[in-house]
Amino acid sequence: MKYYNIPIFVPHYGCPFDCVFCNQKHITGEEEIPCGARTTNIIREYLETLPEKDRQIEAAFFGGSFTAVDESLQLELLQAAYEFVKNGEIDGIRLSTRPDFIDEKIMERLVKYGVTTVELGVQSMNDNVLTASGRGHTAGVVEKAVGIIREYPVKLGLQMMTGLPEDTDERSIETANRIIALKPDFVRIYPTLVIRDTKLCSMYESGDYKPQSLDSAVVLAAKLMEMFKSNNIAVIRAGLAATDEISPGGALVAGPYHSAFGELAEGEVFYNKIQAELDDRKTAEIAINPKDISKAVGNCRRNIKRFEESGCKVIFVQDDKVPQGEIVRKD
Numbered sequence: 055m056k057y058y059n060i061p062i063f064v065p066h067y068g069c070p071f072d073c074v075f076c077n078q079k080h081i082t083g084e085e086e087i088p089c090g091a092r093t094t095n096i097i098r099e100y101l102e103t104l105p106e107k108d109r110q111i112e113a114a115f116f117g118g119s120f121t122a123v124d125e126s127l128q129l130e131l132l133q134a135a136y137e138f139v140k141n142g143e144i145d146g147i148r149l150s151t152r153p154d155f156i157d158e159k160i161m162e163r164l165v166k167y168g169v170t171t172v173e174l175g176v177q178s179m180n181d182n183v184l185t186a187s188g189r190g191h192t193a194g195v196v197e198k199a200v201g202i203i204r205e206y207p208v209k210l211g212l213q214m215m216t217g218l219p220e221d222t223d224e225r226s227i228e229t230a231n232r233i234i235a236l237k238p239d240f241v242r243i244y245p246t247l248v249i250r251d252t253k254l255c256s257m258y259e260s261g262d263y264k265p266q267s268l269d270s271a272v273v274l275a276a277k278l279m280e281m282f283k284s285n286n287i288a289v290i291r292a293g294l295a296a297t298d299e300i301s302p303g304g305a306l307v308a309g310p311y312h313s314a315f316g317e318l319a320e321g322e323v324f325y326n327k328i329q330a331e332l333d334d335r336k337t338a339e340i341a342i343n344p345k346d347i348s349k350a351v352g353n354c355r356r357n358i359k360r361f362e363e364s365g366c367k368v369i370f371v372q373d374d375k376v377p378q379g380e381i382v383r384k385d
């Protein structure tokens with residue numbers, strides 16, 4: 055079974071907040087507000103590109119704060135997508151929103167219109183970081199929203215950011231621990247990027263904000279991934295998807311951007327695992343699931359090169375009996 059999201063971006067429209075890092079137009083690469091008819095067209099066109107069988111599909115309203123937009127527009131968009139749920143062409147609807155725009159009435163509406171997954175932008179569970187980032191809510195609001203969502207039959211995803219103003223690695227780890235305690239079905243990890251025309255960009259230019267380096271963001275994301283994974287919480291994305299806007303030469307001004315950020319972080323997870331097996335040894339034969347080989351070798355052979363530089367030789371043996379994500383030392 056393969057999972058597909060049909061992305062429908064709902065830009066900044068309706069969001070009364072101004073998170074310092076956010077310029078939704080640049081982040082989604084879209085400015086136009088979708089309407090019901092456009093939603094129908096997007097879903098219909100996307101469906102034509104998908105295989106007929108063994109598929110699980112959700113229409114995905116991303117990019118803004120869905121439940122904060124005008125209620126009549128929410129209903130128009132939901133109704134358009136729900137038609138496809140009712141006739142069995144898609145399996146559900148997912149959306150992302152803010153924790154302070156969740157209550158029982160909102161959840162009743164979402165469930166009534168076939169919403170199956172709700173993602174909350176948590177960003178941090180540290181109130182100093184939330185305030186410095188202009189989020190306009192506290193960590194307590196996140197906990198309350200999660201409690202409400204859990205009363206309904208929907209999957210819950212939580213998104214966190216690293217490298218926010220006033221953030222530290224320790225605070226990100228504390229955020230991850232508090233997210234783990236909320237038992238989401240999955241998480242996303244986004245390192246903070248400096249985007250043009252944002253408050254963060256002014257802070258960066260005046261020297262009031264220093265972004266994470268790519269290396270430190272990768273090392274931290276790898277740590278967070280391991281924390282979530284060891285608590286059976288899937289990390290479905292690390293790093294923003296590349297768009298024409300979010301890339302060097304686009305609206306990206308600074309920050310730990312890499313087009314394969316998630317791959318770098320997964321590679322780091324394997325690097326740490328292999329390093330732990332090496333101990334004081336200079337050579338090791340490591341069995342690994344064939345599907346993990348590129349992660350273990352690392353982006354552009356980054357891990358192999360690092361082992362070689364430290365005088366170690368690691369030989370990978372592909373073995374499909376080794377569970378994905380794990381390694382087994384053979385010698």
Ligand code: SF4
Pocket residue numbers: 066069070071072073076077078117118119152175
């Ligand atoms: S709540 Fe979301 S859409 Fe609104 S400013 Fe913050 S990040 Fe942007």
